[in-house]
Amino acid sequence: MKDQRREKQLQKLIQRLGLASDAPVNYRLLDLALTHPSVNKVANYEQLEFVGDAVVRLAASEVLLETYPDAPVGEFTAIRSVLVSDRVLADFAEMYGLERYLLVSGGAAADHGGKRSRLADAFEAVLGALYLSTHTMTLIRCWLDSVLKDKAIEVRQDPALQNYKDALQEWTQGQYKLLPEYRVQETGKGGHYTERFTAEVWLQNECLGRGTGHSKKAAEQAAAKQAFLTIGQPKEN
Amino acid sequence: MKDQRREKQLQKLIQRLGLASDAPVNYRLLDLALTHPSVNKVANYEQLEFVGDAVVRLAASEVLLETYPDAPVGEFTAIRSVLVSDRVLADFAEMYGLERYLLVSGGAAADHGGKRSRLADAFEAVLGALYLSTHTMTLIRCWLDSVLKDKAIEVRQDPALQNYKDALQEWTQGQYKLLPEYRVQETGKGGHYTERFTAEVWLQNECLGRGTGHSKKAAEQAAAKQAFLTIGQPKEN
Numbered sequence: 001m002k003d004q005r006r007e008k009q010l011q012k013l014i015q016r017l018g019l020a021s022d023a024p025v026n027y028r029l030l031d032l033a034l035t036h037p038s039v040n041k042v043a044n045y046e047q048l049e050f051v052g053d054a055v056v057r058l059a060a061s062e063v064l065l066e067t068y069p070d071a072p073v074g075e076f077t078a079i080r081s082v083l084v085s086d087r088v089l090a091d092f093a094e095m096y097g098l099e100r101y102l103l104v105s106g107g108a109a110a111d112h113g114g115k116r117s118r119l120a121d122a123f124e125a126v127l128g129a130l131y132l133s134t135h136t137m138t139l140i141r142c143w144l145d146s147v148l149k150d151k152a153i154e155v156r157q158d159p160a161l162q163n164y165k166d167a168l169q170e171w172t173q174g175q176y177k178l179l180p181e182y183r184v185q186e187t188g189k190g191g192h193y194t195e196r197f198t199a200e201v202w203l204q205n206e207c208l209g210r211g212t213g214h215s216k217k218a219a220e221q222a223a224a225k226q227a228f229l230t231i232g233q234p235k236e237n
Numbered sequence: 238m239k240d241q242r243r244e245k246q247l248q249k250l251i252q253r254l255g256l257a258s259d260a261p262v263n264y265r266l267l268d269l270a271l272t273h274p275s276v277n278k279v280a281n282y283e284q285l286e287f288v289g290d291a292v293v294r295l296a297a298s299e300v301l302l303e304t305y306p307d308a309p310v311g312e313f314t315a316i317r318s319v320l321v322s323d324r325v326l327a328d329f330a331e332m333y334g335l336e337r338y339l340l341v342s343g344g345a346a347a348d349h350g351g352k353r354s355r356l357a358d359a360f361e362a363v364l365g366a367l368y369l370s371t372h373t374m375t376l377i378r379c380w381l382d383s384v385l386k387d388k389a390i391e392v393r394q395d396p397a398l399q400n401y402k403d404a405l406q407e408w409t410q411g412q413y414k415l416l417p418e419y420r421v422q423e424t425g426k427g428g429h430y431t432e433r434f435t436a437e438v439w440l441q442n443e444c445l446g447r448g449t450g451h452s453k454k455a456a457e458q459a460a461a462k463q464a465f466l467t468i469g470q471p472k473e474n
Contacts (some may be wrong), residue, residue, distance in 0.1 A: 016471070035356060049296055050302070050313050050314065051299065051302060053294075054295035054297075057290075057291035057294060058294075058368075060291075061287055061288045062369075062372075064285055065287070073283040073286075077287065080287075132299075135299075136374075169414075177406075179416055210362075
């Protein structure tokens with residue numbers, strides 16, 4: 001560990017996660033997990049993020065299976081893709097105030113557009129560091145499970161919170177190694193009662209869903225939602 | 238467990254994996270992991286495959302990090318995508334003779350084209366069952382690590398064994414949520430000294446690589462290889 005001040009700071013984060021102060025955390029790895037590549041080109045969070053990406057997928061898989069033992073696998077896949085998305089991981093990072101522990105160079109910190117992906121990366125790296133501290137999920141599941149579970153419930157209950165395009169893409173990629181294709185048309189003028197755009201989402205020669213919206217993006221999301229709800233069924237074999 | 242004969246059969250598989258006969262394996266889950274959806278629409282390997290998909294990613298991440306601590310993360314990502322590909326997982330499944338343990342309906346078994354993905358799915362499901370038996374990697378890493386390590390060495394050493402298109406796609410997806418686009422032209426007649434096709438691979442407005450081959454597919458792989466070797470460098474931040 002570089003210095004005592006940094007170690008004290010990281011101990012505060014560990015407490016914040018709800019872990020005991022004597023938890024077997026590898027603080028050297030945790031320090032690395034919270035070091036942005038702009039600070040050190042070599043010793044930074046990239047390798048831990050690579051491990052953490054797999055860790056959060058595994059944690060999310062277990063939580064989903066335990067929470068919804070009877071849900072169709074298509075739905076698991078779609079919800080997991082939301083849970084491990086940059087958007088959601090950055091939200092988790094903010095919940096735990098990760099930003100204050102993350103060492104970033106001034107230049108990189110000024111890139112506000114990159115903040116979400118920085119936070120998501122660092123969050124994954126922290127999971128990687130905690131996993132590698134014991135080579136088990138012990139330091140992770142005790143606090144992350146409830147966070148993932150709450151988010152999974154939210155995602156299932158409030159479709160507006162979902163990014164259906166991402167979820168659909170993950171599904172078509174996983175199943176068919178194909179990307180869905182969107183075809184958008186301006187079909188109305190857009191007023192109080194009519195939507196301006198109509199979108200269709202296609203996979204090869206099949207139209208999976210159709211939707212309308214006041215913007216191209218909204219119409220695409222609506223089409224993706226319809227497709228996602230249709231495909232979120234057990235696979236036919 | 239349905240019957241004693243099946244349990245005995247599965248114990249043989251466990252021995253084949255190199256695990257002790259009294260290893261704390263959940264045989265009910267292992268039975269499920271080796272039950273194709275064609276045999277049972279509900280109680281089959283699909284949920285375990287969902288967990289196993291994350292398990293094999295995590296195992297591969299750890300092995301790569303331990304074997305090549307100084308490799309750039311871009312290379313990790315690319316090699317991991319090969320290690321967790323259907324092709325490689327089906328090879329592993331064949332190595333352990335998984336097919337003889339997999340319950341499949343006659344109709345589905347006759348689908349020879351689907352064999353690779355069936356085997357890959359079942360292999361992931363077995364990993365899911367072993368993981369969930371103890372909620373740790375204990376029953377997995379002791380035999381899978383060396384298999385993954387050997388394959389990683391092979392992938393790094395013999396580029397011809399790599400599926401560069403898959404690797405490149407995983408990378409562009411992960412980094413930019415975009416698929417690479419291939420543009421192929423017939424540029425020669427194809428003889429002893431000339432290749433018939435030339436392919437370029439593009440990401441948005443940038444040409445990442447170029448290659449030639451005796452078939453469209455070979456030219457695309459060559460282009461993907463060039464692109465992959467270029468992008469397999471540490472990210473600039």
